Amino acid sequence: MDACTLILLAKASVLETALENYNIAVTKYVYDEVMEGKSKMFQDAFLVDKLQKENKLKQVDSDRKMVEKLVQDFNMGKGEASTIAVAIKEKSMVATDDKQGRKAAKINNLALLSSIQVTISLYKKKRISREKVIQAIKILEEKGRFEKNIIEKALEGIK
């Protein structure tokens, strides 16, 4: 999972539930990108830090050479590049809300997810309440910049 998705799920108050229900891992670079928010007192950064200290957020290593290549090829930061690098190596799904990350994932034939699908699936699996999912969708609409048609689909899916 990249830092954008991690931040969005934290802002939508569903990150902890997502970590309990899915096998989610982040790289050190992703964790560091989110931690920069602590200097600005961002709540999402403190939550991610807490979850990491409680061993609820798994950290994985990334291949340095592969990260450097992705940084160069796609003009990415190391957080995004390392997320893609791990997914390529592990042949795993990648959760990213970054356009460039999504592009790199598609080129590398990786199965792709975003914060809104993780959120809706938690509701469908009855891990979060209807009230909570509606609140989360509102936050994702604003902070995640999702198009109206995606938000409508998400709301249809929770009827």
Next chain:
Amino acid sequence: MTQAKFLGVRLSENIVAMVEQTAKEEMINKTEALKELIVIGRKQLLLTKYLNLYREGKCSLDKVAEATGLTLSEVMDEAAKAGIKHDLTVEEYQEGLALLK
């Protein structure tokens, strides 16, 4: 602390007025006001430039953060303010949901 250097520049009257107005509003001298405006202006210039690159699919959001000195969370907010939408399509949304079933 970086050593100060002298830089001679010619400024138009409206820019001088802008510097004077900033100095007055912020209760600082004109040199400080000019420095502040340059730093803020540079940051804004980089943000606009890199957000445009992101919009065009030429860099990632964490690259924008790296280039501007903002946190990723701030960059995400700036992208929202700039009206840059998520590129997820309905088909991709449904495919992703199916993966999590």
